[in-house]
Amino acid sequence: MKKKSLFCIILLFVFYFSIGNSWGESQEISLREDDIEHSQENLQNGMQVVMNLCTLCHDLKYVRFRDLAGIGLSSESIDKIRGESDANDSILSKMNAEQMNALFGATTPDLSLMVKARNGGAQYIYSLLLGYHERGDGVIINSLFPDIKMPDVFAYSIEKDELDRLTLEQNARDVAAFLVWTADPKADERRTLGVYVMIYLFVLTFMLYLVKKKTWARLNSNDVT
Numbered sequence: 618m619k620k621k622s623l624f625c626i627i628l629l630f631v632f633y634f635s636i637g638n639s640w641g642e643s644q645e646i647s648l649r650e651d652d653i654e655h656s657q658e659n660l661q662n663g664m665q666v667v668m669n670l671c672t673l674c675h676d677l678k679y680v681r682f683r684d685l686a687g688i689g690l691s692s693e694s695i696d697k698i699r700g701e702s703d704a705n706d707s708i709l710s711k712m713n714a715e716q717m718n719a720l721f722g723a724t725t726p727d728l729s730l731m732v733k734a735r736n737g738g739a740q741y742i743y744s745l746l747l748g749y750h751e752r753g754d755g756v757i758i759n760s761l762f763p764d765i766k767m768p769d770v771f772a773y774s775i776e777k778d779e780l781d782r783l784t785l786e787q788n789a790r791d792v793a794a795f796l797v798w799t800a801d802p803k804a805d806e807r808r809t810l811g812v813y814v815m816i817y818l819f820v821l822t823f824m825l826y827l828v829k830k831k832t833w834a835r836l837n838s839n840d841v842t
């Protein structure tokens with residue numbers, strides 16, 4: 618009896634904390650919910666924005682230039698992007714940690730695995746980039762991360778033109794899609810391999826079924842002594 622009530626109390630605690638946590642999270646962040654497309658075109662556009670803008674301040678140290686072939690870039694395009702760097706070099710910012718600290722009072726986190734490091738993943742990146750807006754007193758803040766030291770790099774908070782805003786939103790989604798790819802560049806390969814493995818298992822099962830049928834046919838008939 619005692620053991621049972623102890624068990625119930627533990628269960629209640631687990632229940633309370635799991636409810637508490639999910640409530641806390643949903644209170645903290647409300648992310649944009651639009652679909653993020655992951656076509657090669659989206660990934661390449663996202664890559665372009667990341668290379669031109671984000672790598673001014675952020676590293677992507679787990680991605681090498683030659684890995685970009687994975688999103689369909691030809692070796693000529695990769696050569697153009699890497700410039701003086703070697704194809705085997707990681708994609709690094711020209712600025713180092715001290716310079717970043719002096720400029721912004723914060724070091725910039727590496728972006729290669731960022732979607733895995735934040736609740737909400739791609740949706741978080743997308744929402745963060747577009748989270749900037751002008752407060753009543755003219756100060757620009759980010760509603761997702763009010764104290765963030767990163768400036769509004771898309772200048773989204775001051776963009777008034779509706780079409781330009783849509784382009785920025787598309788770019789933000791594509792950046793998020795590209796960062797999903799950088800966090801797991803082999804995901805597509807694994808998916809394709811998975812399909813082949815399933816086909817193989819299916820064929821194997823069918824063949825084993827035929828073998829079983831043949832063996833039992835022999836056992837059932839009288840030609841086995």
Ligand code: HEC
Pocket residue numbers: 666667670671672673674675717721723724725726728731735742745746762764765766767768770792
């Ligand atoms: C001018 C420099 C600069 C540029 C350009 C820049 N960032 Fe940042 N970023 C920062 C700084 C500084 C921080 C650290 C902020 C902090 O800790 O308060 C940061 C932090 C971040 C974070 C982490 C936020 C978190 O939850 O901790 C993400 C994600 C991010 N940047 C994404 C991007 C992306 C994507 C781009 C390109 C579209 C980009 N940044 C361009 C300076 C920059």
